[in-house]
Amino acid sequence: MEIGKIIIESLKRDDTHKTFIELDEKHELEKIIPKINCMKSVGECKYHVVNCFEHSINALRELEVVLNNKDFFPIHLREHVSNYLNTCIEDGINxxxxLKLGIFLHDIGKPDSMTLDETGRVHFTNHEKIGAQIVDNMGIELDLSTETYRLISKYVRYHMTLLSLYKKNDLSRKELINIFNLVNEDTIGVILLGYADIVSTIKLLDKREEVSVLKTYMEYILTNYLYKSNYTHV
Structure with missing residues (x-):
C-alpha cells in the first residue's frame, strides 16, 4: 500500500500516533509531508521542551487518550462531541x-515563522496563519478533497483559540461570541485541538495541576456553544 493511503487508513485507528511514529522511523512520512524534517529542528522555546514534530505527536496522542476515555466528557456534551466528530466530509473521511491530521500539522508553520529577538529568545509569530497556508498548498498529496483540506487548514489557522482565552482568563459573552462567529460549526474541533495542544505541553512542563483547569475552560466554552445558539447569530 502506498504511503499516502497508509496515512489515511491510520487516521481511522485509535492509535494513529503510533503509525505516524513508525512511518517517521522508516523515513516514509517525510515523502508526503516534507516539512516534517524542518519541524524536527525547531520548536523548543520558553513554552516547549521538545521540537515541533515530537510535540505534534504528543498532541495527537493526547487527543486519542481523550477520545478513548468514554467518561472524559460530561454527559451533556458526549453526544454532541460524538456527532460532530462522526460528521462525514467525503467518502470514508469524517x-x-x-482533526487528527490537523493536530499533527498544527505547528507546521513554525519553521517558516521562527525569529530571534535581541535577547536571543525564539518567537513563532503568526505560525498558525503560515501553517494554514502550507496546508492549503499541500494539494493532492494525500488524495483528499478540497473540502477536507479546507477544514484541516481551518483547524491549523485557529488552533490557538483556546490558549488565547486561557491566557486572557476571559470567557465573557463578548469573547465567546467572537469565537463562535469565527469558527462557527467547527467550534468543537477547534477547541478539542487546542486542549490536546496545551495539555501535551503543560504535562512536560510539570504543570499537571493546570490540566483540570483547562478542561473546565473547554467544557464551559463547548457548553455555551451548544446551548446558547443565539451566540452564533449576534
Whole structure:
C-alpha cells in the first residue's frame, strides 16, 4: 500500500500516533509531508521542551487518550462531541480524521515563522496563519478533497483559540461570541485541538495541576456553544 493511503487508513485507528511514529522511523512520512524534517529542528522555546514534530505527536496522542476515555466528557456534551466528530466530509473521511491530521500539522508553520529577538529568545509569530497556508498548498498529496483540506487548514489557522482565552482568563459573552462567529460549526474541533495542544505541553512542563483547569475552560466554552445558539447569530 502506498504511503499516502497508509496515512489515511491510520487516521481511522485509535492509535494513529503510533503509525505516524513508525512511518517517521522508516523515513516514509517525510515523502508526503516534507516539512516534517524542518519541524524536527525547531520548536523548543520558553513554552516547549521538545521540537515541533515530537510535540505534534504528543498532541495527537493526547487527543486519542481523550477520545478513548468514554467518561472524559460530561454527559451533556458526549453526544454532541460524538456527532460532530462522526460528521462525514467525503467518502470514508469524517471530521475526526481531519482533526487528527490537523493536530499533527498544527505547528507546521513554525519553521517558516521562527525569529530571534535581541535577547536571543525564539518567537513563532503568526505560525498558525503560515501553517494554514502550507496546508492549503499541500494539494493532492494525500488524495483528499478540497473540502477536507479546507477544514484541516481551518483547524491549523485557529488552533490557538483556546490558549488565547486561557491566557486572557476571559470567557465573557463578548469573547465567546467572537469565537463562535469565527469558527462557527467547527467550534468543537477547534477547541478539542487546542486542549490536546496545551495539555501535551503543560504535562512536560510539570504543570499537571493546570490540566483540570483547562478542561473546565473547554467544557464551559463547548457548553455555551451548544446551548446558547443565539451566540452564533449576534
Amino acid at each position: 471530521k475526526l480524521h481531519a
